[in-house]
Amino acid sequence: MLSLLSSLLSLLFVFLISCCIITNHFSFRPLSLLKLLGVIKFTASRDDDDHYKRDEGTYVVGEEELQRELMPRHVAVIMDGNRRWAKREGLLTSQGHEAGAKRLIEFSELCFKLGIHTVSAFAFSTENWGRHKIEVKCLMSLIQHYLKSKIQYFQREETRVSIIGNLTKIPESLRQTIHEIEEATKGYKKKHLILAIDYSGRLDILRACKSIVHKSETGLIREEDVDEAMIERELLTNCTEFSSPDLLIRTSGEQRISNFFLWQLAYTELFFSPVHWPDFDKGKLVEALVSYQRRERRFGCRV
Ligand SMILES: *[C@@H]1O[C@H](CO)[C@@H](O)[C@H](O)[C@H]1NC(C)=O
Numbered sequence: 001m002l003s004l005l006s007s008l009l010s011l012l013f014v015f016l017i018s019c020c021i022i023t024n025h026f027s028f029r030p031l032s033l034l035k036l037l038g039v040i041k042f043t044a045s046r047d048d049d050d051h052y053k054r055d056e057g058t059y060v061v062g063e064e065e066l067q068r069e070l071m072p073r074h075v076a077v078i079m080d081g082n083r084r085w086a087k088r089e090g091l092l093t094s095q096g097h098e099a100g101a102k103r104l105i106e107f108s109e110l111c112f113k114l115g116i117h118t119v120s121a122f123a124f125s126t127e128n129w130g131r132h133k134i135e136v137k138c139l140m141s142l143i144q145h146y147l148k149s150k151i152q153y154f155q156r157e158e159t160r161v162s163i164i165g166n167l168t169k170i171p172e173s174l175r176q177t178i179h180e181i182e183e184a185t186k187g188y189k190k191k192h193l194i195l196a197i198d199y200s201g202r203l204d205i206l207r208a209c210k211s212i213v214h215k216s217e218t219g220l221i222r223e224e225d226v227d228e229a230m231i232e233r234e235l236l237t238n239c240t241e242f243s244s245p246d247l248l249i250r251t252s253g254e255q256r257i258s259n260f261f262l263w264q265l266a267y268t269e270l271f272f273s274p275v276h277w278p279d280f281d282k283g284k285l286v287e288a289l290v291s292y293q294r295r296e297r298r299f300g301c302r303v
């Protein structure tokens with residue numbers, strides 16, 4: 001009898017202690033419970049609300065319906081606003097870039113789910129070398145860390161990853177990681193993520209010109225062989241089947257091309273969003289796609 005009583009008492013004790021810990025925890029940080037619930041709600045709604053009805057010709061994401069046959073095949077994105085987002089949130093610039101990298105993974109995941117074949121992202125422009133040395137170094141090591149840590153993820157997702165740009169000035173270790181991830185994923189055909197690092201649209205065209213002149217000098221081609229298709233083959237975007245983006249998204253209120261793809265954007269639909277890149281969530285992407293699907297694309301023709 002006594003032993004039963006004592007075990008009951010000790011059970012009660014354990015119960016009270018854990019209650020104390022829990023209430024303490026939540027009374028000091030009431031937000032964390034709300035945050036936690038928010039996260040749970042978010043993950044739950046992610047699976048419940050979205051139906052990717054491929055066979056019926058539409059995708060239903062949240063409240064919106066997207067036409068499968070009007071889906072862009074290649075979406076390009078200029079991810080602006082990481083720094084401004086960090087500043088607004090009272091975080092470090094590097095944390096802004098980190099949030100931006102995470103957002104890119106989510107963004108491309110959703111694009112691929114919706115049947116988009118190629119996603120290309122302007123991660124670092126040639127002009128970005130002009131930024132503060134420490135920030136450039138941070139950005140480079142973030143890109144390297146991210147690529148390295150995601151190799152298995154991209155293999156699991158069967159996503160091919162290509163990195164385009166000059167790549168002569170970037171750190172040797174990053175170059176190695178790039179080689180690693182490209183080799184590990186080069187066999188995948190259905191999804192393609194292209195990261196532009198130290199990329200410049202003008203330099204891309206310049207490279208193509210040089211290569212064509214070189215081929216001409218060595219007698220491989222003649223003037224009449226040079227046409228648009230040949231130039232396209234010489235551009236760095238020749239790694240994807242769909243080298244001209246159908247849709248370009250730029251965030252954070254900037255309305256410029258900023259020396260990203262120049263040749264490739266000739267007939268691309270442009271979508272500018274005021275939100276900073278780390279805030280460009282599923283709803284924003286769907287908004288861009290709805291806007292894209294409402295446009296009548298003429299490719300320069302009157303019809
Ligand atoms: C690549 O960058 C290097 C180093 O800055 C530069 O010398 C070279 O001209 C660039 N090449 C091209 C094709 O952009």
Ligand SMILES: *[C@@H]1O[C@H](CO)[C@@H](O)[C@H](O)[C@H]1NC(C)=O
Nearest residue numbers: 207208233234235236238239
């Ligand atoms: C693709 O572009 C690269 C870089 O300009 C070039 O070296 C390569 O030969 C091109 N590939 C094809 C198939 O033309």
